[in-house]
Every structure is written in structure tokens, then in C-alpha cells.
Amino acid sequence: MIFKKILVIVIFFIFLGFLINFITSAQEKNTTFSSEKEVKILKDKIASKVAELRRENNQAFSGRIMSLSENQIEIKDKDDKKILVKLDPTLTKYYQIKNNEKKEINFSNLKKNDYIVISGIMTDNGINANLIFVDDNYLVEFGRVIEINKENYWIKINNTLTNENLIIDIETYTKQWMLNIKNLELEKTGFSKIKEGDIVNFVSKYEKNESDHFSAQKIIIIPQEYFLK
């Protein structure tokens, strides 16, 4: 009889031990799970903060490559200012922009005289580049027509603000538009309609052709008569 009682008590304690152990392990699991969740939330928060800071501090720069080395590029910007671009072998990514699409390239694809757009953070020592895009460089200018060469299809224009003269080749692919001075609509036109004294707004690649002229991609002609109205 006593033996039975002792056995019941022992079983009860064993059961109690199992129960305590089960509850403790369940609590531990729960704690681990919640702390994992907290770490994940913290990680997400840090990532979004880093992205936000990058977004706030990121700036865009552009220029033509003057020299290249393993960890840096020297560019000359539109104001002829030399800027050092610092590269990070693990962080900096390179892309080529063509026809409004980007394709990933390598550092080895970059070459001297390429026009690049850099996204990164400016420091005292230069730009810490995150992304580098090889892009087209365009010249968008305007001026008054001061000379027309009807044999070789070029026009010389004078920028009235800078007093600089530029020669533009009107190519077969050049889109030519003229302002209709009555309704101010842009209408298709031809080379023969351009007169000395007209204003020409043009877009061209920022590099001269073999004739040392700019090849116009498109022009807008504002007839001088517009200003005489």
C-alpha cells in the first residue's frame, strides 16, 4: 500500500517535471522567435534608413573621362573642371545607356573620352561612385544665322549671349522644324527656307564631325519676321 502511494507520488513528480520542462522550452522557443522577428524589423529599419540617407546624399555628376586607373577615374565636367571619381571594386556598378535602356558592363569597358554620368556622394577628395553610366553627351544650343553654305549644307550661327560662332551641318537625317509665326505651331521645313538673320535652336551630339562641325540631329527655325511683327 505504501509502495503504491510512493509510486503515485513519484509518477506525479515525473509528470510535473515534464510539464515544467515543456513550458520552459516553449517559452524559450517563443522568446527566440520574437527576438528573431525584432532583429528582422531592426534590419529592415536600418536598410530603409541607409536607403533614405543614400537618396538624400546622392548626387549626379557628368563629364568626359580624362584618365582611368584601377581605383579612380578623372573626369572633366561641363565647366571644364577636373573631378576625381573614387571607385569601390565591390560597390560600384557600371552601365551603358543606349536607346533608353541600360545594360550592365564592367570597369574594363570604360575608355578615355567616354562621357559618363556618376551617381554618388561628393566628398572633399572627390566623388564616391555608386553607379556609373556611359551615356551620350548632347549639345542643345541656339543662335542667329550669320552665314549659309548651300553647297555643303551648313549654317554658321552666332550665339547672341556668348558671342560664340558655331557651324552646324544639316544632315539628311536632321529633323527640321520652322515656327509658323501666325499660329506658333512647329511645322516641317527644309534647308532652303533658312535665311540669314533667322534664329536656330538645335540639338547635336557634343562631338564634332570630320569637317570640324556639329551634325544637327534637329533644328527649330524662328523666322526673323516673328520679331518684326
Next chain:
Amino acid sequence: MKKENIIAIILGFVFGLIFAIFILFGLSQIQLKKEKILVSEKKTITISPIKKNNLDLLIIDSPKNNIIVNYSQINIKGSASKDSLIVVQSPIKDLAFQNKDKKFKFDFPLVLGENVIKIVAYPKVSNIKIQEKTLFIYYLPDEI
């Protein structure tokens, strides 16, 4: 000399002195008033404000130059002389319009990478200088 005579002389001197002081003081006050009147009578020269010319500078309020955007279209807001001809040109889009009001705003498309947008204001009057602004906008969608 009699005592009365001496008193009379002294009193006469004192009264004479007082009278002289009054006269001199009165004269100087009158002169000062006259001078004040003369000063106040001077015509006030007012500098009339320069007649406001119809010329307003070409200003681009937004977007800021050299910004990175993650959308393929921007809204350009600014102001220029009323009735001036505004010509906007980029490698992908041309636009010309008359600035009916002083302020203008329009949507303009962007291409991937650098966008050079030239905005030129040709004033209605030919003897007023042409004004221009160039915007460099970077459309880098994955970057942001």
C-alpha cells in the same frame, strides 16, 4: 552826487540791460523761425520709382538643376515676360508656345540618363535681350 541820482542811474542801467537782452533774444528767435520756415518751404525732392519695364527675368522655379529623378516625366514651372515666345528643346522633345501669362508650367518627357533641357525666352520686343536656362536632369530609376 545825491543818493537818489545814484539809485536812478543803477536802475536805469539794469532796466536798459534787461531791455537789450530781451531785444537781442527776441530778434534771434524771429531769425530762427524765419530760417525754419525757409527750410520747411524747400521743396521735398521725391525720387519717383523707375517705371516698371515689361521685362521679367526667365526664372525656373522647379525642378532644381542637376537633380536625380525616378520618373520619366517632369513638370517644369517658371516665369518669363508676358507674351514672350518660349522654346524648350531636349534631344527627345521640342516645344514652342507664347507665354500668355507671366507664369508657365508644362510636362516634359525624360530619357534614361542625362537630360539636357534648354529653355529660351524670346521677348516680344526685339531690342530686349534673349534669355535662356539649361537644366540637367538625371533620370536614374533604379538608383532611387
